[in-house]
Amino acid sequence: MLPEQSSTIAVVVEDLCVLGCLLEYAPSLKVPQECDLTGEWKGREFRTPAAVAWTSRQGQVGLSFHDTDAPSKELLRKICGELRMKPLVRMSEDLR
Numbered sequence: 001m002l003p004e005q006s007s008t009i010a011v012v013v014e015d016l017c018v019l020g021c022l023l024e025y026a027p028s029l030k031v032p033q034e035c036d037l038t039g040e041w042k043g044r045e046f047r048t049p050a051a052v053a054w055t056s057r058q059g060q061v062g063l064s065f066h067d068t069d070a071p072s073k074e075l076l077r078k079i080c081g082e083l084r085m086k087p088l089v090r091m092s093e094d095l096r
Helices: 070-082
Strands: 013-017 020-023 034-041 044-055 061-065
Touching: 013 070, 020 044, 034 061, 034 070, 044 070
Parallel strands: none
Antiparallel strands: 013 020, 020 061, 034 044, 044 061
């Protein structure tokens, strides 16, 4: 949900951690826009305030979570623990 516009957009979360997430395609979101990320996991609702941390030319968006309430933080940790993890890969020398 976008507080300034009181609108909701559907997004696909490509990657998720307790600090934030990567949205597959959400070109309408801009840095440093505030929003709420809401979802459902096994019948329980997850909701957290977030800020757009970065965007890519391909429309991907990185959200940084903040002020997450305790029940949502607990559920977020459970979600992350149950999701299949991506294997760790060595970072490119160019990125270090």
